[in-house]
Amino acid sequence: MPNNKKERARRETRRRFEQWARNPECQSNVASAVHNVKMGTAARRENPDAPQDGQSVFALERGNAFEASLINNGALVLLDALRGAEVISKTSSDFVDHRTTSNGGTLANLDAATQSGHAFLTALGEGQKFNGAVSSLTVRIPRGVMLPEATLIIDVLSVQMINDAPVIAVGEIKTYADQGGHTHRNDLATARAQMGLYVHALEITLDHLGLSDAVSVARHGFLILTHPGSNQPSVRSGEDLRYQLERARRGFELMEESAILLEGAYGDGDDTDDIGLLDLVLSAPTHFTDSCIAFCERADACYKKALSAGDGIVLGDDVSRFLNGISLQRAEAIMSNQQPKTPAEADLLARLQSQLPTLP
Ligand code: SF4
Numbered sequence: 001m002p003n004n005k006k007e008r009a010r011r012e013t014r015r016r017f018e019q020w021a022r023n024p025e026c027q028s029n030v031a032s033a034v035h036n037v038k039m040g041t042a043a044r045r046e047n048p049d050a051p052q053d054g055q056s057v058f059a060l061e062r063g064n065a066f067e068a069s070l071i072n073n074g075a076l077v078l079l080d081a082l083r084g085a086e087v088i089s090k091t092s093s094d095f096v097d098h099r100t101t102s103n104g105g106t107l108a109n110l111d112a113a114t115q116s117g118h119a120f121l122t123a124l125g126e127g128q129k130f131n132g133a134v135s136s137l138t139v140r141i142p143r144g145v146m147l148p149e150a151t152l153i154i155d156v157l158s159v160q161m162i163n164d165a166p167v168i169a170v171g172e173i174k175t176y177a178d179q180g181g182h183t184h185r186n187d188l189a190t191a192r193a194q195m196g197l198y199v200h201a202l203e204i205t206l207d208h209l210g211l212s213d214a215v216s217v218a219r220h221g222f223l224i225l226t227h228p229g230s231n232q233p234s235v236r237s238g239e240d241l242r243y244q245l246e247r248a249r250r251g252f253e254l255m256e257e258s259a260i261l262l263e264g265a266y267g268d269g270d271d272t273d274d275i276g277l278l279d280l281v282l283s284a285p286t287h288f289t290d291s292c293i294a295f296c297e298r299a300d301a302c303y304k305k306a307l308s309a310g311d312g313i314v315l316g317d318d319v320s321r322f323l324n325g326i327s328l329q330r331a332e333a334i335m336s337n338q339q340p341k342t343p344a345e346a347d348l349l350a351r352l353q354s355q356l357p358t359l360p
Pocket of ligand 1: 023026027028029286287288289292293296297298299300302
């Protein structure tokens, strides 16, 4: 992997935050997210035949092409779409591109992009007028415990001067089609979660730069989707991000707590090499849930482990809750007329009898 891509992957916080948020009870998942150890690598160490990870090349290329079509030629298409959706005023036409060369822009690398991002926010805070949009605004979160480097790249930032003070709002570009009320709920939820994270990151950054009073971050964002069947943008404005902002705030705190706990249990990983961190991920306790199947590359191994332990989770979260810690083998034995051995088993039998009157 070229160095700049490797660097970007290492520093990209968003993916790690979302990975953590999908199963924060699994210490292996927490260790993987906090220390940025790819779960796919751990999965293949565990089972060399585990499938390769990675996004579809076609999906990535389509995403890049869509973003470029918005931004190239002075972002005429982007600005027009934002004006049409009233994200920015009819007279707003300012644009600046903070993409790096590896992403089709002109900035040399992620450090240059971060410098430009912070300089842009500082200039706004110091009174520079700007009405329009910024692509790929990059910020580095000045917090050290959770992640050694926490850098976020915001797809699009809108900037409006309101009563002479700058108000910025985050936007997310997605290639899926805007189908009005029929747009897939999960797709929208993921995009809103990402935007909530951006709002939180911007607030932390502005605070660190001493600009909290000079630049306001809007509590709503906008999504740039495609029109069904075409690559033309369709902008959904006014996306309420208050809940997602709280989720991001709380999530960051919990990740920090997890990092501290991990450090206490396993060391901070600083003096271990990648193999050491891989061992850390593989040896940390797991907590398999329904959601693992949709996102984690170790799901197959963890499912088999749960199955051999007779854990009811293999039949889903609902069954696991109903069994309340009792193994599938014991549940089966109780249903086959064996006497309960513990109060928890007696309770399970009573609940089973109330739902299955034919049970002895
Ligand atoms: S599949 Fe396993 S390692 Fe991955 S999050 Fe679930 S329990 Fe953790």
